[in-house]
Amino acid sequence: MAQTAIAVSGLVKTFGPTRALDGLDLSVRTGEIHGLLGPNGAGKSTAVRVLLGLVRADSGRAVLLGGDPWTDATALHRRLAYVPGDVELWPNLTGGETIDLLGRLRGGLDPARRNALVERFQLDPAKKGRTYSKGNRQKVALIAAFAADVELLVLDEPTSGLDPLMEAVFQEVVAEARAAGRTVLLSSHILAQVERLADRVSIVRRGRTVQSGTLAELRHLSRTTVEAETAAPVTGLAALPGVHHAETGGVQVRFDVDADHLDAALKHLGAFGIRALTSHPPTLEELMLRHYGNGAAA
Amino acid sequence: MTAAVAAHRAAPAAGGGPLTGTGAMLRLALRRDRVKLPAWTLGIALLLPYFAAVAGRTTSTREDLEAAAQLVSVPMLRLFTGPAFGMEAATLPRYVIAVYFVEFLLGAALMNILLIARHTRAEEQSGRAELIRAAVVGRHAPLTAALLLAAITNAVLTLLLAIAAVGVGLPPGSALLFAAGTAATGLVFAGVTAVTAQLTEHSRGAAGLAGAVLGAVWVIRGVGAAQEVHGGPLTWWSPMGWAQFTRVLADERWWPLLLSAVSTAALVATAYALSARRDLGAGLLPARRGRESAGRWxxxxxxxxxxxxxxxxxxxxxxxxxxxxxxxxxxxxxxxxxxxxxxxxxxxxxxxxxxxxxxxxxxxxxxxxxxxxxxxxxxxxxxxxxxxxxxxxxxxxxxxxxxxxxxxxxxxxxxxxxxxxxxxxxxxxxxxxxxxxxxxxxxxxxxxxxxxxxxxxxxxxxxxxxxxxxxxxxxxxxxxxxxxxxxxxxxxxxxxxxxxxxxxxxxxxxxxxxxxxxxxxxxxxxxxxxxxxxxxxxx
Structure with missing residues (x-):
């Protein structure tokens, strides 16, 4: 069994003057949930479309489930299911008909699981495609994908139209898919979702991967924010190595510190008598913002 | 569930040609068009008894019919009706075919243009093709299914139109020739649209380009017809002319329809070749960049x-x-x-x-x-x-x-x-x-x-x-x-x-x-x- 579900290196794709992918690398291990992060236009959807064999890359290497996404497209598609961000349905087919159609095109779906998912996502499958809202169109595609017996789920911003209740159902269903041994590639810009679900993430910027790893690894490379109240006014904090943005207002202090220097900073703080202490690791949002370099990550 | 996944993994990654899923796509297309296509084919076929009834009333006497038949000697009128055959000894069916054949050809062409545009480029433009092509569906399956749908539709049209033609008094052989000529012209335009659908990013553009070809074909046929009663050389350059050159109810012949068949085959081959060369959703004609900000007005x-x-x-x-x-x-x-x-x-x-x-x-x-x-x-x-x-x-x-x-x-x-x-x-x-x-x-x-x-x-x-x-x-x-x-x-x-x-x-x-x-x-x-x-x- 292959340990790597998706292996991409140096992928380049240009559309006229636009360089949508500029040497993208991506490695997704079998059985993991991999988050693909990046703002609009970073190249996430183009990468997904290359992996699905819908678009041919100009250069670079992509291996999907051990095959070539372009030449082996149909054979590979038997083993994966895909949910796009903008789901369009046939206006005169009902949601139920569409789910079954997509399932059959993939080689059949399990009716019991289909019905259970319809129930969980609270979809009315008897309505015509033209009458669904964006969220309901997405549910149709999600049910069709999760009801299929596949190894890999490719989800491209699959929940942008779902309400928080349905978002919770989605997260449950994705977790169950992982428990069943499936691999999930989740492209998203809902950071809380990725933070909760993903085993590893890749951050994409302007068609390149700027960082890749587990959330713990990414956080380790980043800074922790510390807020404390001390018995005596704190001095000398800003001079410590690895401490940034220190704000000292007498007994109240707030600063960011590199992971490697956290221990030293806290020992320094201890000398002034700690009354209260909160610290939190950087949120994914802060990680992202740092990579997009508009200074708001402080 | 785990067992099923494991079974999939064990299966070899075989069995996926460019045409995989064509059958399912065709069934989807038939389901989507279950009202549209019967309406189109029946509508076109019913035009024939209608035209025959109108012509029958206006030319109720022998003299009326002969006077009306003389109209084909006016070059300007032939521009609209196309080459006419057998009008030296006019009968009502001959008159109907001579005057109204072009309308059937136009109807069949329009039906095919809209059908192909609807099932190819419109699907890509809306993003539904992406959902389909991410399933086990070969690269050429959607186009093939659309063309098969066109073939089925034109076969049904042939049948209905032949029945209608027998109903208005054509001998069965002539009725079939008339109906087949109409459907063959329709198929040529299915081929034309299959090509234009590869060129533009939008289905309106694809249908519009095919419509422009239809207009040109109509004019070429007409100008050729205006040259001579039995069609001048220019008419041979028009697919609509080929159908009319079968000389229904006169000196009948099937072979001009070979031109339609060969053209259709060539156009379809071109469409496949172009389709294999492009990304999903992209057109071969580049989309132009628009202006960055709105004009003052x-x-x-x-x-x-x-x-x-x-x-x-x-x-x-x-x-x-x-x-x-x-x-x-x-x-x-x-x-x-x-x-x-x-x-x-x-x-x-x-x-x-x-x-x-x-x-x-x-x-x-x-x-x-x-x-x-x-x-x-x-x-x-x-x-x-x-x-x-x-x-x-x-x-x-x-x-x-x-x-x-x-x-x-x-x-x-x-x-x-x-x-x-x-x-x-x-x-x-x-x-x-x-x-x-x-x-x-x-x-x-x-x-x-x-x-x-x-x-x-x-x-x-x-x-x-x-x-x-x-x-x-x-x-x-x-x-x-x-x-x-x-x-x-x-x-x-x-x-x-x-x-x-x-x-x-x-x-x-x-x-x-x-x-x-x-x-x-x-x-x-x-x-x-x-x-x-x-x-x-x-x-």
């Missing part, structure tokens, strides 16, 4: 409506001006005597012909008007109206401005068509006064177009699902005007196109213009009133 619902229809207006304007020039220029070749029968006018044959052309132009502008006005319904259901109405733009302002933009566009098109007709006629006859006369003759019919627009607006406001009904009014007007001249007055006066005087043949009368304009104003206001009161659909 794009600041109101009225200018928005004009901006959205700019390309359409330019194309229509150019086409109508050229059509006007061509039809006008044919005035010089009119022969007195025979043409009177068709035009049904007194001594002024030239005036009769030109006034008929002026009326024809109004019907073409009517097509633009309805397309432009029914567009509003699509704007609404696609959710593009809601953001405008959420801005400080009232419903009255949006609908009023949009209708005004269509009206302005329609009047400009009428003027262009009239000037084209006038210049063409003036050049060929040598009377410069015709320019002004014919421009006036076309422009005087403005209230007819306004009535169509207002009717569509009223439907949009009161019964938005039925906006397409205004097509029926236009079609009824066309039938009454061009094909059913001897209907009782009651039927004629029902048509909004039969009240304004036909200039320059008839004298100007103000009353019908005022009445029709007033009616149009009332309908338009009703439409706006209804739209202000009803719920907005889509979103």
């Amino acid at each position: 794009l600041r109101s619902p009225f200018t928005l409506a004009l901006r959205l229809q700019r390309a359409s207006l330019l194309w229509w304007g150019a086409s109508l001006a050229v059509a006007g020039l061509v039809f006008g220029a044919l005035a010089g070749s009119m022969r007195a005597g025979v043409a009177e029968e068709f035009i049904g006018a007194g001594p002024d044959v030239l005036g009769g012909y030109l006034s008929l052309m002026a009326v024809g132009m109004v019907f073409l502008v009517g097509v633009f008007t309805i397309l432009s006005a029914t567009r509003l319904r699509a704007e609404e259901t696609r959710g593009r109206v809601a953001p405008l109405l959420a801005a400080p733009t009232g419903r009255w302002a949006w609908l009023g401005a949009s209708l005004l933009a269509t009206a302005v566009g329609a009047v400009a098109l009428l003027a262009l068509a009239g000037v084209g007709l006038g210049v063409g006629a003036a050049l060929s006859v040598g009377e410069s006064g015709l320019v002004g006369e014919l421009t006036a003759a076309v422009l005087v019919r403005t209230p007819e177009v306004l009535f169509l627009l207002a009717l569509t607006a009223a439907l949009f406001g009161l019964a938005p699902r039925a906006v397409a009904l205004s097509w029926a009014v236009l079609a009824y007007g066309g039938f009454v005007r061009f094909w059913a001249g001897d209907l009782p007055d009651g039927f004629r006066s029902l048509s909004p196109f039969d009240h304004i005087p036909r200039m320059p043949l008839e004298d100007f009368r103000l009353a019908p213009l005022v009445a029709l304009t007033a009616l149009a104003a009332a309908l338009a206001l009703t439409g706006v009133y209804g739209f202000r009161r009803r719920d907005l659909d889509g979103g």
Whole structure:
């Protein structure tokens, strides 16, 4: 069994003057949930479309489930299911008909699981495609994908139209898919979702991967924010190595510190008598913002 | 579940050609079109008994039939009917085939153009093809399924049309030849559209390009037919001519349909080759980059409506001006005597012909008007109206401005068509006064177009699902005007196109213009009133 579900290196794709992918690398291990992060236009959807064999890359290497996404497209598609961000349905087919159609095109779906998912996502499958809202169109595609017996789920911003209740159902269903041994590639810009679900993430910027790893690894490379109240006014904090943005207002202090220097900073703080202490690791949002370099990550 | 996944993993990654899933795609296409295709094929087939009945009434005596058959000796009329065969010994079926064959070819071509565009490029444009192609569906399956659907549809059309032809008195062999010729022409246009669908990113562009080819093919056939009764050399360059060259009910032969078959095969092969060379969703013709910020004038619902229809207006304007020039220029070749029968006018044959052309132009502008006005319904259901109405733009302002933009566009098109007709006629006859006369003759019919627009607006406001009904009014007007001249007055006066005087043949009368304009104003206001009161659909 292959340990790597998706292996991409140096992928380049240009559309006229636009360089949508500029040497993208991506490695997704079998059985993991991999988050693909990046703002609009970073190249996430183009990468997904290359992996699905819908678009041919100009250069670079992509291996999907051990095959070539372009030449082996149909054979590979038997083993994966895909949910796009903008789901369009046939206006005169009902949601139920569409789910079954997509399932059959993939080689059949399990009716019991289909019905259970319809129930969980609270979809009315008897309505015509033209009458669904964006969220309901997405549910149709999600049910069709999760009801299929596949190894890999490719989800491209699959929940942008779902309400928080349905978002919770989605997260449950994705977790169950992982428990069943499936691999999930989740492209998203809902950071809380990725933070909760993903085993590893890749951050994409302007068609390149700027960082890749587990959330713990990414956080380790980043800074922790510390807020404390001390018995005596704190001095000398800003001079410590690895401490940034220190704000000292007498007994109240707030600063960011590199992971490697956290221990030293806290020992320094201890000398002034700690009354209260909160610290939190950087949120994914802060990680992202740092990579997009508009200074708001402080 | 785990076991199933494991089983999949163990399976070899085999079994996936470019045509995988074609059967499922075809079933999907049949399901989607289960109303459309029977309606199209049955509709085209039913035209035959209708035309036969109309022709039967107008040529009830032997003399009438022979006089009507003489019409094919007028080159100008052959421009519209195509080459004619067997008219030396006219019978009613021969007359019907000679005069109306072209309409069946046009119908079949349009059906195929829309069918292929709907099942190929429209699917890619909407993103549904992405959902499909991410499933176990081969690269060529969607195109193949669309072409198979076209083949099935044309086979059904052949059958229905052959039955209809036997019903109006054709021998079975001739009926089959006529029906097969019609369907073969349809298939050629399925092939044309399969190619154009690879070129543009939008299905309207694909259908539009194919429509332009259809127009060219129609004109080439017509000009060839005008050269000789049995079709001149130019007609051989037109797929519509091939069907007519089977000489149904005369010296019949099947082999011209081989040309259709070979062309279809070549076009389909081209489409596959082009399709294999491009990404999903991309066109081979590059999409141009637009401007980065809006022009200063794009600041109101009225200018928005004009901006959205700019390309359409330019194309229509150019086409109508050229059509006007061509039809006008044919005035010089009119022969007195025979043409009177068709035009049904007194001594002024030239005036009769030109006034008929002026009326024809109004019907073409009517097509633009309805397309432009029914567009509003699509704007609404696609959710593009809601953001405008959420801005400080009232419903009255949006609908009023949009209708005004269509009206302005329609009047400009009428003027262009009239000037084209006038210049063409003036050049060929040598009377410069015709320019002004014919421009006036076309422009005087403005209230007819306004009535169509207002009717569509009223439907949009009161019964938005039925906006397409205004097509029926236009079609009824066309039938009454061009094909059913001897209907009782009651039927004629029902048509909004039969009240304004036909200039320059008839004298100007103000009353019908005022009445029709007033009616149009009332309908338009009703439409706006209804739209202000009803719920907005889509979103």
